[in-house]
Structures are given as C-alpha cells and as structure tokens.
Amino acid sequence: MTSRIRIGVQLQPQHAPEYGLIRDAVMRAENAGVDVVFNWDHFFPLYGDSDGAHFECWTMLGAWAEQTSRVEIGALVTCNSYRNPDLLADMARTVDHISGGRLILSLGAGWFQRDYTEYGYDFGTKGSRLDALGEALPRIESRLSKLNPQPVRDIPILIGGGGEKKTLKHVANHADIWHAFVDVETYRHKSSVLAQHCADAGRDPAEIERSAEVKFDGDVDAMLGFADEITAEGVTLLTVASGGPDYDLTAVDALVRWRDARG
Template identity: 50%
Template sequence: MSARFKVGAWLMPQHTSVERLRAAWREADRRGVDSIWVWDHFFPLTGDPDGTHFEGWTLLSAMAVETSHAEIGVLVTDHDYRNPDLLADMARTVDHLSGGRLVLGLGAGWIERDYAEYGYEFRSGRERAEALAGYVERVKARLAKLNPPPLRDIPLLIGGDGKRVALRTVARHADAWNTVVWRFEDGNQTLDEWCARTDRDPAEIERTCFLTAPEHLDDVERLVAAGARHIIMQLGDPFDLEPVDRLMSLSRKAAA
C-alpha cells in the first residue's frame, strides 16, 4: 500500500434502536471516519426477519445534523422506492442539513420482500438495472432546477457489479462505485473496460467496497493494490467500532 484510503462505517439499522444508532454515528464521526452510511431496506436482512428496523433516509436526516466531519449517505438507495424528482429534493435538503456532506448512493434493489410488502412491482434484475440509467438522468435534471441548489455538486455513487448493465451505468454516470469485498477485483476490471468503451476517464470514478466481517481486514492490502480508494466496514448493533479503528490504522500506515 502506498497511499491513504478513505474509511467508512456502515451502520445496519436492524435489531437496534434509534438511540443506539445515534450514539454510533456520533462516535464514528468523533473518531474521524471519512464516511457514515445506513441502508435502504424495510426489514432486517439477517436474524429475526421481523425484528426491529428503521427507514434509511429518515435516519440520514438526523445523522446530517448530529455529525460534522464525515460524508454521509444511504448505501444504496433503491431507485424503485421513490420518484426520482422527489429523491433529488430529499437529497438536496439533506445536503443542506449536513453542510454539504451528502453522497447520493443509488442502486437497482434486490430484496423481493421489500417490494412485495410495500406495494412495488418486483421486475427482473436486468429490468431494474436498465431502469437505473434513466432514473439517474432525472435525478440530475431535478437537482439542476432546485432553488436553492445543493451546497455542492452532490457526488453520485452507484452500487452493483452486473457486468452488462450496472457497470455500464457506473461508467457513464457515477462519481463513485461500490461493491462487496469478494466481487471488487473482478468488477473493478470490468468497470475499466466499460470506461474505455464509453470514453470515460477511469480515474474520475472513486472505487469503493465494503467489508462484512472483521476477518476481511486481511484483504485490505490486496483491495488497495487492486484500486480500492474507499473501504467501508459494515457494523450491526452493538456497533463495535474496533474494526473501523483497525481500518483507519491501516489507512494511516498506507500513507506513511
């Protein structure tokens, strides 16, 4: 490793309370993480499927006013759940609440139960991925019309690693890309290929990935060598930040 990478904390809003989430994001911000995230689901993904759970964008509004350092975002927003013009307005508002620290994360969704119980049509994976490009264009168009505008050009992060559709959309539209640790290297190579095919400078897209367990810290050196510049640790309640501290230590060593 030869350069510092950014470090994020991804707080899973399941099997927990709002009070514990608030304490976790305040402490993560105090420790100096570069980014803090929640997710966009309606039910827990692990453990009791009917356990406690909270909605991501509402949490993000609170996080915006209770933190001051880290960039914040939803990793990632399912484009099927909200009208794109509405989401642009939500993003602009949260950007103002945070003082210009929002990263807009978008993706094609994948949890069928969320769709079924909340009344959304669950299309095929390819159909959902194909629809994302048009959605992104509408979000950007609405952001350009809002008064007042966002405090900065809100960075767009797209999550997903589908080789034929998702990564093409990343190459054409995104400022950052995210996937899980074990899919990063293969997806990163494919993204470079799409950048070449769409005449996009690959250096313009920040490469990010997330770790789902502390043992994945052993993969950090390999990930950074492969191009990862922002590594995010997923955490569940009780939100032990020790793995994030270790990740920050690895980042400092990489910059030394």
C-alpha cells in the same frame, strides 16, 4: 478521483429497538475518525429476526446531517425503486444542505423482495430494475440541476453492484464512485469491464473513485490483509458493516489505525 484512503462504516438500522442506540453509534463512529457513515435502504432486517426492529434510512440521514459535523453520510445503497427519481433528487439536495455539503447519493437497482411486496412496489425482474435505474439516473441529474437553491456541492453519485452488462455501464455513464461487493480477484476482472464501458462512453475510468465492502468475522489480521490487497488494486474507500443493538466498532477502530499508519 481521490488517492487518499478513506474508511466508511455502514451502521445497519436493524435490531436497534431504540433510535438512541443508532445516534450513539454515529457519534462513536465520527469520534473514531471514520470518513463516511452509511446506513442502508431496507424496511426489514436482512439477517437475525426478520421481524426485528428496523428504521427507515432517508429520514435518518436528515438526523445524521444535523448530528454530525465532519463525516460524509449516505445510504449504502438507496433502492431506486422506492422513490420517484425527481423526489429523491430533492431529498438528496435537502440533506446535502442540512449537512453543509456532506451527502453521498448512493444508488442501486434493489433486490430484497420482501421490501417490494410489503410496501406495494412492483418487484419486476433484475433486468427491469436495472433498466429502471438507467432511466432514473438522467432524471436525478436533471432535477439536481434545476433545484433552487442548488446543492451545496456537486453531490457525488455512488453506484453499487457489479453486473457487467448494465450496472457497470451505468457506473461508466453516471457515477463518481463505484462500490463493489467482491473479492480481490473478482474486483480486478470487474474493474477491467468497467474500463471498457468507460472507453465506450469516452470517459477516463480514473475519474471514478473505487469503493469496496470489507467483511469482518472477528479476525482483524485477515481483514487488514484484504484491505492491503484491495487498495493495491486502486480502491480508496473501504466500508465495514456493524449492526444493532450493540454496534461494535472493533473493525472500524482497526481500519482507522491501519489508514493512519499508512500516512
């Protein structure tokens, strides 16, 4: 697990009527000094106009792999339900090669019902979706081991979420990175639960990099205060979101300066 603080930005592919707006935001983010650029895996906007402009994430990642030269890239997170696990592994390997070994394969069980309904996927239940993720992870790992050519690197697997019975067990068994969407106190509790799952799996929890969402409501000082608190708990990857059409990187710039000032 890395001990260096890294900064990510999630460029949400919504409300950008022209793809060039997203391309420009990726360029600005890389030039700003971020370590990771994420998008998300949805088919419709999650806020604002529900029928607003939106683009698909994995096609976009292929373009980002060509456009960028330094940052890692990925979807925060890929919905396990939307693609056959073996196909997803092959897609990940291909984008990994296009990028020269900079892909993070980020996964979650899925939750946004409209995506499922309009694109013809079985929504099931939260439990069934988490079970499906548990079944998919070994298939993804197996397919990655069989592909020719092999990935450029051992593609890191990130799992997002904090469910204590299933999600964190999947993290303990399969993830290189755990991404949390929680406050500091809740993170501390979830981390202890993950440690127990790791003990059950015979794995050192220190092997898993810790990642967290950073919320920004316009108050830079409050955001950086949270960054100080959550990194004190062992989190080393902090990701803040920005949506279209403007893709304001004010929070990104502040976090990069904060990271660099830490030395």
